[in-house]
Amino acid sequence: MHHRIRPIRTAAVALSTAALGVGVLAAPPVAAEPTPALRAAKATVKTDSTPSTIAAEWLADELTNGLMVGENGPDFGLTIDTGMALSTVVDQGAVNAQITTALEARIDDYVGDGTKESYAGPLAKAAAYAKVAKRNPTSYGGVNLITRLEERTADVPADPAAEPQAAAIAGRIFDKSEFGNYANVIGQSYAVRALSQARSTEAAAARDFLLKQQCASGYFRARFEKANVPNQSCTEGAPGSEADPDATALAVINLVESDDKTPAVQAALDKAGAWLVDRQRGSGAFRAAAPISKINTNSTAIAGFALGLLKERDAALKAALWVRKNQPVDKYKCRTALTKDMGAVAYRKDRVKASSTTGIPASARDEWRRATAQAVLGLQFAPASKDDLKIVSVRKQARAGERVQFRVYGLAPSESACMQVKGDFRRVKGKKSGDKIVRKLQLPAGNQRRVGLVKTSDDEARTSLRVRN
Template sequence: MHHRIRPIRSAAVALSTVALGAGVLAAPPASADPTPALRAAKAAAPATDSTPSTIAAQWIAGELTNGLLVGKFGADLGLTIDTGMALSTVADQGATVTAINDALEPRIAEYIGDGKKEAYAGATAKAAAFARTAKKNPTSYGGRNLIAELEARTADATTTTGTPPVSTPNPLAGRISDTSEFGDFANVVGQSYAVRALALANSAEAGAARDFLLKQQCTSGYFRLDFDKAASVSQSCTEGVAGSEAAPDATALAVINLVESGDKTPAVQAALAKAGGWLVARQRGSGAIRSAGEGASINTNTTALGGYALGLLKNRDAALKAALWVRKNQPVDKYKCRTALTKDTGAVAYRKDRATDAKTTGIPADARDEWRRATSQAILGLQFAPASKDRLQIVAAKREARAGDSVQFSVFGLAPSESACLQVKGDFVRVKGKKSGDKIVRKLELPAGNQRRVALVKTSDDEARTSLRVRN
């Protein structure tokens, strides 16, 4: 059985370079190189289709302004980092990752604090993880030693009190915390990035950070989002207790960062197995994963993160299902099927209703941030979108027909959930690939005129055609 191989278009890099502006790409580009964990996961999966993640990457690269995503309140450095880490998994996006890094590194203090009066542990951890992703040294990033600063924000294993000094075990050992006049907002997501950054730096504090993260996993397998108060005796997730509610996004990110940390200890492997089982149990038959907390919904962010985590755990079926659901929310309405969203081909909607509305209005200016956030996470989940069974082709049921007849056409080679436009002069219909990958059958009405007409099926990056004689 042959799988259609999609070439990665050089337009991806061209688009990124133009959008980022002159002078940004002074440094040699980082390679957009999947991590060993992602390479191993994809090797264990069925053949995947690079198209949905590629066109999503192209779209969000075009949203960058001089290497940064800029919102209503200025540059959004956190979302920019998320985008850079997602783009690092997509072929031919190395130049964009480098451009993001070159824009971010000089401004890193705006994100992580000055390191003295203001020092944000979770942001420092995520920045350190991104620095490594961008092939930079996190110990000398923007003039800062992110690892040393993160270690300073990670609680030591013991505390020393009294005279003479006496050392006692620290119940907060490994926990990250902020120094800030605004309060301590460190949480489990930041802790998971800290585990990844410290482990990859071979820090002496990596083990304690990992152990504290594992305490945030409840017996059912999920991770909660927030820590207990520092004065609390427990410091562990306790199912059924306020503050220990399930957090699907935090669970997925804990899995992703634990896998990327490279920690193979039995405790980590057991935690990953439990978290993976919980995510699978939460996944619906459609492939979607519902978020939690206030405003909980079925959405592409939670589904893509959960699917990517399950993919890294080599749960092929669950990752595939999630990717199919996310791909359904990536409108590709081009050619005769074009809509107001055509100029934003590749963008992923947070929810289906957002895509439906935007087909008429386009993406509203005040909703663009939501589409960017959805797309940056979707790139990850789409890594496990399955490929088509065959090459793209279209076959007409007749070789000859009369003008005005509705003729049946069969389309082969659409990847599951892939959008396409089936068209002939005067008529068109939107189609999506079946989960099974089997042929799609639709009818088109033939135009007037005694001549040979061409019927086409077009995807975002491919097309096939056939012809038939039309007589009045």
């Protein structure tokens, strides 16, 4: 099922709670929408909604009855990532409603049954999504996610001096499972967000424990110490305290969304933001932590989104431009095997090249989905075009076979387009400066007027000139 929306090429902020109908609905569903933090971050920025919108449309088409389904069945975590992404894009309310309905019906499969199995990170992430989707996290699919999360959050001892180890782990989340404890710093950041938004009495302890996971230079590590270790804080240079850009970016995002204005949180955000800015490459990209250690759109998009929320606009813009370069838009004469997947974002540039002739392989579809879910966030800060789309021929007439110069105006930075006349075409991308693109196209035979076209994912412009043999 397609959920097509005509994107807005140039918009400071586009907000709507109007739901896009899916089938016949008695009443429109309550629509998720950009959070106050995102609205505030974009309030003074002129952005292009096209790349995030077409990415969201592709993601929506990848859902099966409201869930992301992979080779091993439903992937609830990726489904929530998708829902979080779609909530930032105008008019995706009906799709979010489908996701919510599907998740609520299967919530125990994701968070555990609450007795033998209870998973802290999934509880926190589901509660955070429930809030985004305008549902009640204390009664989500019949489950009180907040109460269960509080049960998985270590209590502050009555006498910290008498129980130093209990005091050291106070606020830390733990899984209850016969399969082991896999709780980590990313889950902790979602717990802080969910507990803070629910005004839980355990929010402060969870927040304080999260802040312990930030090292002196500003980054957050990804893993906790073992529970019996007296020092539960990040120790720069020590094994297990390696820098992790993804964990840092998600900690920033979730702390901002927690709306905790305490000085300790503001100081942590300042340090984390400065570290991310320093970590960003000149291209705008970010490299993942070891063992992946590669530049990729996942790390770049969430880091860019985090920086955007912190109003580090230049850094967010650079990240968005780099992510957009990895969103192939091959249309009309420039068609490839990826044209049918317009809007999808590749994890790395080499994936685009590999899939241009074969399409996205079934074995790689999961990777494209994960990359695109994060890319929607980073693309929120993609800069807008300076002008309306326009193509101009430098000559009024020319001879058949000549190569004639055409000028294209109004491409947003990094935006993909196809220039063409009959018999010839060129792929082009908008300049970082937003200035005109100049390319030559070879004219076909025939004594007649020919049309020069430029086509983007959501727009087109044309001009004409006289051709003589």
